[in-house]
Amino acid sequence: MSPEPSVDQLIEAAHARATSDDPLDLLDAVLALTRDVSARADAVVDQIVRQARSAGYSWTVIGERLGVSRQAARQRYADRLARTPPTVGLIRGRDLEAALASALAAAEADHLAEAGTEHLLLGLLTDGVAAATLEQLGVSRDKVRDAGHRLFDYPAHPDHEGRPVFSAEAQAALAGAEQLATERTLTCAPVAVTTPQLLAVIATNPGSRARRVLNDLGVDVADIKRLLHCYVNVPRTPFGRRSRRGRVGKKQPDHCSFCGHARSDERRLVAGPDVWICAECVTLCGEILARPVDSSRDHSPGITGSGSQAWNPRS
Known part of the structure; x- marks a missing residue:
């Protein structure tokens, strides 16, 4: 078993993830690092x-x-334990497999020993929902590649040859995507991890290298959350959608009326007239309402009563 990382090693890892030497940016990176460790x-x-x-x-x-x-x-x-029984398998979707292969290929082209989350971001532009989301927000492979070379200290004369491996940060992001997919799957079907979960994890981690690239490109993370909401926040049922009504005479557990998550110690709910909302959805609503009004955009609601995010291709 490998020895536990020392405090100095953790601080060094936080510096590597920070967007600058500012203490507040370092604090964000430390918090992101502790969240990764806590989740695992x-x-x-x-x-x-x-x-x-x-x-x-x-x-x-x-x-x-x-x-x-x-x-x-x-x-x-x-x-x-009831939501993730031991018989449930965990599989990676074809779009995610293609993204991971593309990320490793991008790091290999740069003669790097490790592929970071910035390479995952490159890979996510290969195919699938994440690619469509990023392209809709004006993100391209060329822009991500240029930002990565501008932001990060790649070797001027790299001498690494051979297939790279994923960095510790990239591996933590993959583990986070798997955990997110597992939490959102309420049936005994296999847990499918796809590109939306991975994009959600790396985009919302303030200390990740991918997030630094997105910030450099001027991408609003609230836009990514809005476009991915229906893919990562609506749990599945055997019928492919969350049932609105339970059986007559049987008391149903309290769930958020927007994302479908049950009340728990970590997820508190606020009650309204026959409706519930959790803190996560309250935050998302605030981010959407805080955006400036653009008359050229569709003014349909950001969150629908059915628990899914309204998809607006013109956003």
């Missing part, structure tokens, strides 16, 4: 809790090891 740690805990339950341990025993009550352990993990 949470995924590990979920897997081990599943193993403990499969071995026959009660929620009382598991709660004691976690330092929480039986009820708290059950509330925190039971729904997660």
